[in-house]
Structures are given as C-alpha cells and as structure tokens.
Amino acid sequence: xxxxxVDDNExxxxxxxxxxxxLGLLGVARTDQHYLGLPDSSLALSKHTxxxxxxxxxIVRRDSVNALVTLGEHxxxxxxxxxxxxxxxxxxxxxxxxxxxxxxxxxxxxxxxGSIQIPVDRNxxxxxxxxxxxxxxxxxxxxxxxVPEPMFFTRFQKTYGKLFTAETYDILPxxxxxxxxxA
Amino acid sequence: MHTPxxxxxILTVGAHPDDIETHFAGAIAQSSRAIALVATDGEASTxxxxxxxxxxx
Numbered sequence: 001x002x003x004x005x006v007d008d009n010e011x012x013x014x015x016x017x018x019x020x021x022x023l024g025l026l027g028v029a030r031t032d033q034h035y036l037g038l039p040d041s042s043l044a045l046s047k048h049t050x051x052x053x054x055x056x057x058x059i060v061r062r063d064s065v066n067a068l069v070t071l072g073e074h075x076x077x078x079x080x081x082x083x084x085x086x087x088x089x090x091x092x093x094x095x096x097x098x099x100x101x102x103x104x105x106x107x108x109x110x111x112x113x114g115s116i117q118i119p120v121d122r123n124x125x126x127x128x129x130x131x132x133x134x135x136x137x138x139x140x141x142x143x144x145x146x147v148p149e150p151m152f153f154t155r156f157q158k159t160y161g162k163l164f165t166a167e168t169y170d171i172l173p174x175x176x177x178x179x180x181x182x183a
Numbered sequence: 184m185h186t187p188x189x190x191x192x193i194l195t196v197g198a199h200p201d202d203i204e205t206h207f208a209g210a211i212a213q214s215s216r217a218i219a220l221v222a223t224d225g226e227a228s229t230x231x232x233x234x235x236x237x238x239x240x
C-alpha cells in the first residue's frame with residue numbers, strides 16, 4: 001500500500017518536503033538545496049540539459065564550488081535523467097571555462113571500482129531515505145497503523161548495495177589535469 | 184583517510200528527489216559544505232525506480 005496523489009502540485013509539495021528533510025539530515029542547508037522542477041524523463045531534451053548546465057555554472061561561480069559530484073556517464077543505473085544530469089555537468093564545464101573556472105568533476109562509478117573510495121554511514125543514508133515516505137510501501141501493523149513494509153529497504157539495498165558500504169568515484173577524463181580556480 | 188572532498192565545497196547533481204541521498208551521502212559527509220541540485224519535479228524516484236511509481240498523472 002502506498003500513498004496515491006491525484007493532484008500533481010500536492011504531490012510535488014510532498015516530494016519537496018521529503019527531500020528537504022532528507023537532505024537536512026545529511027547536513028545540506030535548506031539554502032543550499034536547489035530544485036529546478038523540470039518534468040521527469042525530460043532531462044535528455046537539449047533545452048533542459050542546457051538549463052541544468054546553466055544552473056550548475058551559476059552555483060559554482062556564486063558559491064565558489066570546489067568540485068562537482070555526478071551520477072556518471074551512464075547515470076549509475078542507466079536512467080536517462082541520471083545520465084543527462086551528468087552531461088549537464090560536463091556542459092557546465094564549458095560555460096565555466098569561459099570564466100576560467102575549472103572545478104574537477106567526480107562521477108560515481110557504477111561498478112564500485114572507481115579510483116576514489118568514500119566510506120558511507122549506512123544508517124545515516126537509510127535514515128535520510130526514510131523521509132521519502134511517498135516512495136515506500138506500507139503494510140498494516142498489529143495495532144492497525146501503517147508501517148513501512150519490512151522488506152522494502154532490504155530489496156532496495158540489494159539493488160544499490162554497493163552504495164551502502166562505499167561510494168567510488170572517477171575523475172572526469174581530461175579534467176584532473178586542469179587547475180581549479182575555485183579549489 | 185584523505186579524500187578529495189575534505190574541506191571542500193561540493194555541488195552534488197541529481198535528477199530526482201532521493202538521488203542525492205542514495206548516491207552521494209558519503210561524499211556529502213566528507214565535505215565541509217555540500218550543495219544539492221535536484222533537476223526534476225519529483226514524479227519519479229530512485230527509491231521506487233524498480234517498482235511502480237506511486238504518482239498517477
């Protein structure tokens with residue numbers, strides 16, 4: 001059993017609130033959370049990829065960002081939106097180069113074989129994900145209240161298991177040799 | 184262990200709400216400041232990617 005929203009705007013508000021809370025738990029300030037609101041499954045459209053790239057370039061310059069972190073060329077799981085978000089970051093580098101900014105781009109390695117290994121606090125990651133209640137399945141508990149289906153996170157970790165022990169990253173080819181004004 | 188994100192401001196780029204949490208929580212923890220960019224309006228999610236989407240459009 002899951003929540004069903006028939007009103008798109010209400011659903012978007014819920015998703016936004018969930019994301020705000022989840023990212024807040026990880027230490028991302030609300031003022032550092034940026035939601036572009038583009039339609040799902042549309043990021044591969046060139047106009048949307050370009051608008052994401054423009055937003056990335058703007059944030060990098062305004063906040064003196066030292067490094068970009070992306071889902072990788074294949075979007076980690078192959079989702080077209082994921083891959084497009086990575087391409088947008090690569091496109092942003094071209095915009096930034098005009099302004100002599102060259103932040104390195106670290107892309108997630110889907111095989112867990114990246115040259116950079118980052119340890120993960122599994123419980124904290126799960127705690128953050130637990131805020132996304134609209135995306136979870138619920139069952140009726142003994143007291144009649146709805147509780148998350150026990151196997152939900154188990155199945156999720158089976159699919160994304162590597163990410164619950166370590167995140168591994170590659171540096172985008174051609175970028176590591178460049179200096180970084182922002183670094 | 185030294186990582187490239189220590190004492191750095193990083194910009195994490197995700198497509199859906201929950202992408203940042205699923206994929207980049209470790210990098211965020213290592214950074215001194217993490218900024219998150221979520222590109223879509225949140226119809227889909229990585230959490231529910233392999234299952235049915237709960238939003239009806």
